[in-house]
Amino acid sequence: MAGDPRTIARLSGSAAEAKQIQREQLSERAKAENILSPEQMRSGNVPINAGKLMMTMLGGEIRPMTPDDLNQFRQKARELGRRFQGGITARQVVDMSLTVDRQRAREQIRMVVPAAARGLKKGSAVTALEVRFITDASGETKGVYRHHVTVEFTGYPEQVIAGEDTAQRAAAKMRKQGIRFDCDCGRHRYWYRYVASVGDYNAGRPESGFPKIRNPSLVGVACKHVLRVMSEIEGGSAVQAFLARAIEKGRKNGDGAGHIRQLQREAERLADKQAKRPMAANARASGDRDFDRARRALRKQSRATKVKPKRTAxxxxxxxxxxxxxxxxxxxxxxxxxxxxxxxxxxxxxxxxxxxxx
Structure with a gap:
C-alpha cells in the first residue's frame, strides 16, 4: 500500500522501473496533441488544433487562447529564463516553491531513500553526480506507491578533485552547490518540467510545450516529492553519508566515474525509521534531528515574498x-x-x- 516502507525500500528492479516510467511518458508525449510549441509562440498567431482554437487557463478559467495570451506567455518565459540564469540550489528550490507544495511535502511524503548514484559524463569528462532517490506516494493516484526523483549535483567534479577536503566535508559543500532535478510524478510533468527546462535546471528530458492549461503563469518550482528530497539533501545525515561514499568512489576511480548503490538493509532501515516519524503539520520536535531540520527547511517561506521595498530617505x-x-x-x-x-x-x-x- 502507499506509504509502506517495504515498498519504498525495495531496490531490486527500481532502476528498471524508473526507466520504464520514462519510456512510457516519452511515448505519451510523442502522441500528445494540443501542445503549444516555441515556434507557435514566436509566430504570434493563435494556433488552431482540429479546427478549434487552443485553450488556456490563464486568468483562472479555461477559455480559447488569444494573441494577447501568446504575448504574455512569451514575456513570462523570458522573465523565467532571466530569473534562473545561474542555476538553482536545494535551498532555493525550497524557498522559491509554492506554499501548497511545501505543505504537501511536510504532510504527505514520509520517506526518502537514496537508491543509486553515478558520475555523468559528457564526452570524456564527468560533469555531475546523478543520484536517484525513491519517495513514497501520497496515495492520491491509484496504483502508484512510490516516485523516482533524480538529482544531478553539478559541483561533483570540483569536489572530486578537491583533495584537501575529506569526502564528508566535500559532500557537505557539494549539497550547497548547484543542482538539476526531475520527478516522474504528474505535478512535475505538467506543471514544472517546462519551468525547469526554461530555467535550465531540468535533469530529465526537456519540455518545450508551454503549460498553457496547468501552469500558464509559470509559478512554483518543485512538486512535493522533489521538495521532500531537497529537505533531506539539506538536513539528512543519511544523504550526507551517501554523497560522501560517491565522492570516495569517484576519487578512487580518478576521474569521478563509477556507480554506487544503496545497500538493501540500509534502505529498509531508513524507510522504517522515517515511517515512524510524526507527520502532523503542527507536530513538535520529534527528537529526530535530521527530520526536524528537514521539516524546518520545508516550513520556511520563500525569501522572495519577504523582501521589503527599500525605504526612501x-x-x-x-x-x-x-x-x-x-x-x-x-x-x-x-x-x-x-x-x-x-x-x-x-x-x-x-x-x-x-x-x-x-
Whole structure:
C-alpha cells in the first residue's frame, strides 16, 4: 500500500522501473496533441488544433487562447529564463516553491531513500553526480506507491578533485552547490518540467510545450516529492553519508566515474525509521534531528515574498517633492548662476543639506 516502507525500500528492479516510467511518458508525449510549441509562440498567431482554437487557463478559467495570451506567455518565459540564469540550489528550490507544495511535502511524503548514484559524463569528462532517490506516494493516484526523483549535483567534479577536503566535508559543500532535478510524478510533468527546462535546471528530458492549461503563469518550482528530497539533501545525515561514499568512489576511480548503490538493509532501515516519524503539520520536535531540520527547511517561506521595498530617505523625499514643483528646475538654475556655482556643486550642496535634515 502507499506509504509502506517495504515498498519504498525495495531496490531490486527500481532502476528498471524508473526507466520504464520514462519510456512510457516519452511515448505519451510523442502522441500528445494540443501542445503549444516555441515556434507557435514566436509566430504570434493563435494556433488552431482540429479546427478549434487552443485553450488556456490563464486568468483562472479555461477559455480559447488569444494573441494577447501568446504575448504574455512569451514575456513570462523570458522573465523565467532571466530569473534562473545561474542555476538553482536545494535551498532555493525550497524557498522559491509554492506554499501548497511545501505543505504537501511536510504532510504527505514520509520517506526518502537514496537508491543509486553515478558520475555523468559528457564526452570524456564527468560533469555531475546523478543520484536517484525513491519517495513514497501520497496515495492520491491509484496504483502508484512510490516516485523516482533524480538529482544531478553539478559541483561533483570540483569536489572530486578537491583533495584537501575529506569526502564528508566535500559532500557537505557539494549539497550547497548547484543542482538539476526531475520527478516522474504528474505535478512535475505538467506543471514544472517546462519551468525547469526554461530555467535550465531540468535533469530529465526537456519540455518545450508551454503549460498553457496547468501552469500558464509559470509559478512554483518543485512538486512535493522533489521538495521532500531537497529537505533531506539539506538536513539528512543519511544523504550526507551517501554523497560522501560517491565522492570516495569517484576519487578512487580518478576521474569521478563509477556507480554506487544503496545497500538493501540500509534502505529498509531508513524507510522504517522515517515511517515512524510524526507527520502532523503542527507536530513538535520529534527528537529526530535530521527530520526536524528537514521539516524546518520545508516550513520556511520563500525569501522572495519577504523582501521589503527599500525605504526612501526623508531628504530624498524632499528632493523629489522639490523637483516636482512647477518651475523648480529654472529657479534652481537661476539661483546657481547668481551664486557663481556650477549645477554639480549646487546639487552636492542640496544633497548634503537634505542628509543633514533626514
Amino acid at each position: 526623508i531628504g530624498s523625499k524632499r528632493m523629489q517633492a522639490l523637483g516636482a514643483t512647477p518651475g523648480a528646475h529654472d529657479k534652481l538654475i537661476a539661483t546657481t548662476r547668481d551664486l557663481g556655482l556650477t549645477p554639480e556643486e549646487a546639487v552636492a550642496i542640496l544633497q548634503a543639506a537634505a542628509k543633514g535634515k533626514s
